[in-house]
Amino acid sequence: MIVQQSHPVTLIGGAKVYNQGLQRALTLAPTLVAADGGADSALIEGRMPDAVIGDFDSLSDSGRHCIPPERLHEISEQDSTDLDKCLRNVDAPLIIGVGFSGARQDHQLAAYNSLVRHPDRRCILLGRDEIVFLCPPxxxxxxxxxxxxxxxxxxxxxxxxxxxxxxxxxxxxxxxxxxxxxxxxxxxxxxxxTAPKMLTILPENALETATTALQNTVAGWS
Known part of the structure; x- marks a missing residue:
């Protein structure tokens, strides 16, 4: 496991971050992890990620040089998305993902696939207008x-x-x-x-309510 935290974690991807989403997420989840090229987005926002996880095919050379090497965790396989790699390697009570919605439909669908493939990870994806998460039992x-x-x-x-x-x-x-x-x-x-297959979609202003509810929910998918 690359990142282990007892409090929620913010995960930033490479798509556009809407509605001051990064700051809003960090208020609820103060540790910042970047998925590959999401590190460049974090640096543009003046944030140094605590860890960067991915195959590094979209992380810029300048971004790589700005980040301390001990924070760079390269996973070279190409059979999974960077979000998938992060969900496998971040252990936290909740992950709030920004920068995973709105840029490309195929990337967005792949992100939803990752939520279902890792039902033991509680993750909210924050977009411009909506939040999406896998409903627990x-x-x-x-x-x-x-x-x-x-x-x-x-x-x-x-x-x-x-x-x-x-x-x-x-x-x-x-x-x-x-x-x-x-x-x-x-x-x-x-x-x-009855099964870890249902995505819940709410307006983005429900982020704080959903964050509290998911952290207070004991029942989870194994």
Missing amino acids: SLRLDLPVGTRLSLFPMGAVEGVSDGLKWPIAGLNFAPDGRVGTSNQTTGPVHLSL
Whole structure:
């Protein structure tokens, strides 16, 4: 394990960071880890990453020379994304990822794939308008009434809910079948899922609420 922390970690990728996202994430997760070329984005923002993890195919020469060599952790294999490499090698109660949304659709889809491939890692991806994370087996969210809450399955999964305008009990979700986008909250939400396959999508202003909820959730996927 390259990074081990008892508090949340901010992970920065190479895509655009929106809404002062880096500072906002660091307020909640003070340790900064960069995924490959995300180190250049961190340096542009005046932040020195505590660690850089990746295959270094997108890290600039100037960035490499600015960062102390003991903070550079090269993983040369090309069979996984840099986010995947980071999730494998960062052990923390929560990871907040910035710079992984919005630049390219294929990169964004790969990021969602990584969330599902590593269900034991709690990770929120913060984008310009939304946050995305893999729902744990059970989750309580104290959200304002009328908050948009979307559930998108990355595999076959079922569940039950309280506090949603359209309850999910009795529905069989699948990426090529029923999905649960554009639901709304009617009060505090409780979700229970049968498998580590459901992405939860919320407005970006729910970041702090989701961060607290995920850290307070004991149940997790093995």
